[in-house]
Amino acid sequence: MSKKYFGTDGIRGRMGDEPITPQTVLKLGWAAGRVFAKGNTDHAKVLIGKDTRVSGYLLESALEAGLSAAGVDIRLLGPMPTPAIAYLTRTARASAGIVISASHNPFEDNGIKFFSAEGTKLPDEVENAIELAMHEPMTTVGSAQLGKVKRYPDAAGRYIEFCKSTFPHRLNLDGLKVVVDCANGAAYQVAPLVFSELGANVIPIANTPDGFNINHECGSTSPGQLQKAVLAEQADLGIALDGDGDRVVLVDHRGEVVDGDQMLYIIATSRLASGRLHGGVVGTLMSNLGLEQALMAQKVSFRRANVGDRYVMAMLQQEGWELGGETSGHLLCLDKSTTGDGIVAALEVLAVVRQTGKSLAELKAGMQIFPQTMINVRMSRRFDLKASAPVQKALGEVEAELAANGRVVLRASGTEPVVRVMIEGRDPAQVARLGQQLADTVKRAAEAAA
Helix, strand or coil, X not given: CCCCCCECCEEEEECCCCCCCXXXXXXXXXXXXXXXXXXXXXXCEEEEEECCCCCHHXXXXXXXXXXXXXXXXXXXXXXXXXXXXXXXHHHCCCCEEEEECCCCCCCCEEEEEEEECCCCECCHHHHHHHHHHHCCCCCCCCHHHCCCEEECCCXXXXXXXXXXXXXXXXXXXXXXXXXXXXXXCCCCCHHHHHHHHCCCEEEEECCCCCCCCCCCXXXXXXXXXXXXXXXXXXXXXXXXXXXCCCCEEEEECCCCEECHHHHHHHHHHHHHHCCCCCCCEEEECCCCHHHHHHHHHCCCCEEEECCCHHHHHHHHHHHCCCEEECCCCCEEECCCCCCCCHHHHHHHHHHHHHHHCCCHHHHXXXXXXXXXXXXXXXXXXXXXXXXXXXXXXXXHHHHHHHHHHEEXXXXXXXXXXXXXXXXXXXXXXXXXXXXXHHHHHHHXXXXXXX
């Protein structure tokens, strides 16, 4: 069945616009509660965490009311990274976990994401069941059966200890100077503590959220501030998380960004050398051609999934592999966590730095990045790219010119009202020219269809 509410990563939109309204989120809480309560002899238990957006308080209250009306008990985590909620849902033996966040989007947006009892994304059949329940009339259980709400004790401390446990016990970060950009988001409390408790000299930035500054000129989507701080502090490296802590990009001591593709290369080659790489690596349609070629040169299998961690996860499970991720820094290390975790991914790379004695700049040097341009064409409403004759004609012309020397990816984002135009090849001037050419065509076609 086609879904009205759930997209590739939960339910997301601008606060105050459907479906991110108090009324709909109230109903969503009730519908989810009905589904999670089925088969429970006692009250089902659901954890709720959020990022630092001002609208999180409103949506949290609406979800609470809906879940309670369905007879589900609630444990509140407060501001907490998305992967922390996945972890705590699993260890608390909860029926589900709910995250109130729009990830890397600006503060005006918000969203609702769900985790299963195993700390994984909900399967389609559960999302479909929630969608069906949304169409039922809302009723309230008797007063004696109403769900109760409590704070979850020491949620931050439990997650910090989990993150540290993924780092090799024989290693530490003593003497390492690290700048940590918390994106004024959900990881602002826990991230600096994880790295400092492992021994690093931590300089936190973008760690004073006010409800409005999440992801604003900071974090993994805007690492310029981090680059400057690493150079100014003469730090060994920098770590930039996104608003909900499931993505990470790094900055080396020279102030150069190390993206998700390069991090995957570093982790994969380290595991290969030590005999710990089980299977191959999964990237996405957007993964740089340089990653594929660098891994293939070492006879490491590489597969491309559709964009979105849901699809990376599905392919990893299909192949029986453990390591995958996106250029954006949403990395999956399934031997360590059930979902993408920015802190855990950063620790994976830092472990390689410690084990090899090499700098981040040295570790990334084995992979050549192909020149790539990414242009996000924003639009007022979605339209069918495949049905647009001008877009398909322009796409064919670009592909013909690149031939075997590059790639084109043209896709609508699953989380934002944009079309992503990505071109990569050997000639930077050609890549830039063709990218702008195709983006201009998409923009004109989108305006004509509006």
